[in-house]
Amino acid sequence: MARFLAWDDGTCRLLFIRSAAGTGRGYFARSWIGNRDGEVLDWSAGGLDEAAETERLLQRLRADATLHLAVILAPGASLWDLSSRTPCLVAKHRDLLLDARETARLVGTHATAGGDQGIHELSGGWLAAAQALAADPKAGARAQQIIRRGLAAWLAHRDPGGALSEAGFLPAFDRRTVEAFYGEFSPVVHTLEELVEAGLVQEDGRGGWMMPAMVRQVLVERVGLRGHELTSALEQASVNAMAATRGVGAAVDSAVARHSWSALLNLLLEHWVDIFLGNPQQLGAVAAKVPPFIAAQTEYMRIGLRFLGQTDRDGMALQLPGFEPDYATNQTAQRLRRDAQRLYAKPDNQALAVGLLETGHLRMEGLYPEAAHAAKRLLEALHRALDTQKLNPALVSWVELQAGISLQLAGFDLQARQAYERGFHWAQVSGKAFLLADLAGKLALINILEGDSASAERWLAEHDVAVGDVGWGRTVAERTAAMARAYLALARLDYAGFEELMGTLPPKPDNDEFWAAHAQLLALRKINAGLSDAARALVSSLRQERRYASASPLAQRLFDDTLMLAEILERGGMRTGTAIGAEHRDPLLLALGHLLNGNPDAALAALQDVPLTRGMRRRGNLALYLDLAARNPEGPTPQALQRVRRLHRDSGVLYEISILGLVPGWSEVGRALQLEPEEFQRLGYALDLAPAPLPRRPVLTAREQEVLRQLRAGMTRRQIAEADYRSENTVKTQMRSLYRKLEASDVEHALEHARNWGL
Structure with missing residues (x-):
């Protein structure tokens, strides 16, 4: 009353009250009259000629200058019509609802275990309900009945169509969220102000807005009478509005809290990639909260949880295949394909999700060619879906990324690169940093x-x-x-x-799906150090340890290239009857081997097998260089050198020149190029061409620096191995690399040269 009286200048002697039963409207009316001469009139039952009755009230007020009248109106009374007849005060439904402070004063020392804030959040300031709860902590049912009885009659007049009552499905309230909710399904976009005016939403005492729990219960019951189909649509609209305005995480939390399982599953189908990219652990936690009988409705939950189980705080590494792949007997793979193809008839979010599960499952099972074919079907479905509907850009980007991985692992590099590029475009639209960084790295x-x-x-x-x-x-x-x-x-x-x-x-390959490229780099490192046997041993051991993962076309080609390169560089040519099968030989390396063996015609024949877009090979200008060398076996002509200069000027890749320099008659090709001193030094290091290499301070790895410190401390190779829990062979390899960089033959020379370099 104090809040309302702050508006009263004392000149009005007529008060109209239009509020629901249970809000304390009689108490409010009597409090307004107070000790003054007055009367409370209850017109709430309706059935009166309110205009005529108001005229009689005005006559009484004119006849008695001290009289005050408080009139409780029916919910459907027209305040505009009545208040236009004479100066008066009007108290609406929301004016009678107690705010959080007023509820606290009412509760006083009789607060329940939930406290005055708990009572306010339950009753929303309905006086009779708050009094019942304050007097008896177990009076929840009675308080709910008070609000149900009063609100039912109130809404029958104030919300006859039930549109405002539909807001009972919305868990949070602000202008944007309310408008997004109604904009999802209603031709009339109702506003937060309308809900407040109707007394359904009020201030929460913390600067925001809330709908009291008992009011919400009545609204949900009222809407529920209109059928399950409507309630399902409203639950979905609520979740969508929360996701659009407060983020997917808030939408998920509200759906779980309210057990809106169908809406939650639909939300996950559309936005799971947003949750996954932000916090995959949250996605796993959400999935764990879905009841088993709900999860059973989608047979893909188990497979999805398997993927989620392979995430940690740093990322996700799919399990490498541990059993021999057999597509024909893999029941999960067969079911996923059938379901994906059925859903692709009308591709949507669910179809894309199932397609992603199919490609991921096939890769984990070592079925790399099948994963590539599944990826192609998935991309076709994605592009048809984009023609007919609006999709989450992050989901589109993720589909392109995963399809690209499947294609690249299977050797379809042109299609993989195209998928990555499309994925990067959609990543820019989505603004997801992970997608942008990961796709750029893979490209x-x-x-x-x-x-x-x-x-x-x-x-x-x-x-x-x-x-x-x-x-x-x-x-x-x-x-x-x-x-x-x-x-x-x-x-x-x-x-x-x-x-x-x-x-x-990492010092050795882990479960990253591109572990084979990492393994090749480790092998090339050994080859560069003159340890071809160690490179071959590494490839052999990985092929044994990762038997089925090594069968991917990507791993096969990288490993075969590495073995062939090691053989060529070690022997200055390639043996006939090499262990690498013809179907896995890189035609570029094969041509190089023939050139080193002095057989340019065979080299030209091998170069005929180099496709225009092979992928998976360091091509660049190498095919052109080797073609020039094969056609000029006696050495470069001025025209050939001019072409090499032009090609190198455009690419700047020294590796190709170093390979060309291995060919007999072409060892001086580096001198014909206009190289910077540092570039010439690098090329000279590879070809032993530079007459006087420029002094260069050795660059040691962290491990080599540690070995150097241990040697300086007088430790033996065995002591170093024991101190760092490494094998002596590993330490021996590191010491050999250290000696090479320091141009030393033993420990004493290594320490002396290190001091000279200030290391």
Whole structure:
């Protein structure tokens, strides 16, 4: 009353009250009259000629200058018509509802265990209900009945169509969320102000708005009488409005809290990728809260949880296949394909989700060719879906990313690169930093493996822009970019930079799906150190340990390339009857082997097998260089040198020149190029061409620096191995690399040269 009386200047002697029963309207009327001469009239039952009755009230007021009249109106009374007849005060439903402070004063020392704030959130300031709860903590049913009885009659007049009552399904209230909720399904977009005016929503005492729990219960019951189909639609609209205005996380939390399982599953189908990219643990927690009987409605929950189980705080690494793949007997794979093809008839979010599960499951099972074919079907469905509906850009980007991985692992590199590029476009639309960084890194890797250094550098620049904003999954997003940089360093013959980059990668391959590229880099590292046997042993051991994962076309080609390169560089040619099957031989390396064996005709024949877009090979200009060498076996002509200069000027890749320099008659090709001193030094290091290499301070890895400190402390190889829990062979390999960099033959020379360099 004090809040209402603050508006009263004392000149009005007539008060109209239009409020629901249970709000204390009689008490409010008597309190307004107070000790003054007055009367409370109850017209709430209706059936009166309110205009005529008001005229009689005015006559009484004119006849008695001290009289005060308080009239409780029926819910359907027209306040405008009545108040236009004479100066009066009007108290509406919301004016009678207690606010949080007023409820606290009412409760006083009789607060329940839930406290006055709990009573206010339950009753929303309905006086009779709040009094019942304050007097008896177990009076919830009675308080609910008070509100139900009063609100039912009130809404029959104030909300006859039930549109405002539908807001009972919305868990949170602000202007944007209310409008988004009604905009989802209603031709009339109702507002927060309308809900407040109707007394259904009120201030929560903390600067926001709330709907009292008991009021919400009545509204939900009222709407429920109109059928289950409507309640399901309203639950979905509520979840969608929360996701649009407060984020997917808030929408998920509200759906779980209210047990809106159908709406939750629909939300997950559309927005699971947003949750996954932000916090995959939350997605797992949400999935765990879904009751078994609900989860059973979608047979894909088990497979999805399997993927979620392979995430951690750094990212996600799919389990490598541990059993022999057999597509024909893999019942899960067969079911996923049938269901995906059925859903692809009318592709939507569910169809894309099932397609993603299919491709991921096939990769985990080692069914790489089948995963690529599934990826192609998934991309066809995605592009048809984009023609007919609006899809979540993050989901589109994720589909393209996962399809690209499946295609690249299976050797379909042109299609994989196209998928990555489309995925990057949609990642820009979505603004998801992880997608931008990861896709840019994979594009850099696939381009450098194809020999396109310029494109790789461009994508690495894109990766650098995005990776700083990546939270979860940064380790994953950085991995392929780091490998691309290492390949790029080799292409430039930047061995110091290569060693530094290798120090950022794990010492041995983990479960990253591009582990085979990491393994090849480790093998190339050994080849560069003159340890071809160690490189072959590494490839052999990985093929034994990861038998089924090594069967992917990506792993097969990378490993076969590595073995062939080791053989060529070690023997200055290639043996006939090499262990690498003809179907797995890189025609570029095969041509190089023939040239080193002095057989240019065979080299030209091998080059005929180089497709225009092979992928999976360091191509670049190498095919053109080897073709020139095969056609000029006696050495480069002026015209050939001019062409080499032009090609190198456009690419700048030294690796290709170093390979060309291995061919008899072409060892001096580096001198014909206009190289910077540092570039010439790198090329000379590879070809032993530079007459007087420029002094260069050795760059040691962190492990080599530690070995150097241990040697300086007088530790033996065995002591170093025991101190660091490594094998003596590992320490021996590290010491050999250290000696090579320091140009030393033993410990004493190594320490002396290290001091000279200030190491």
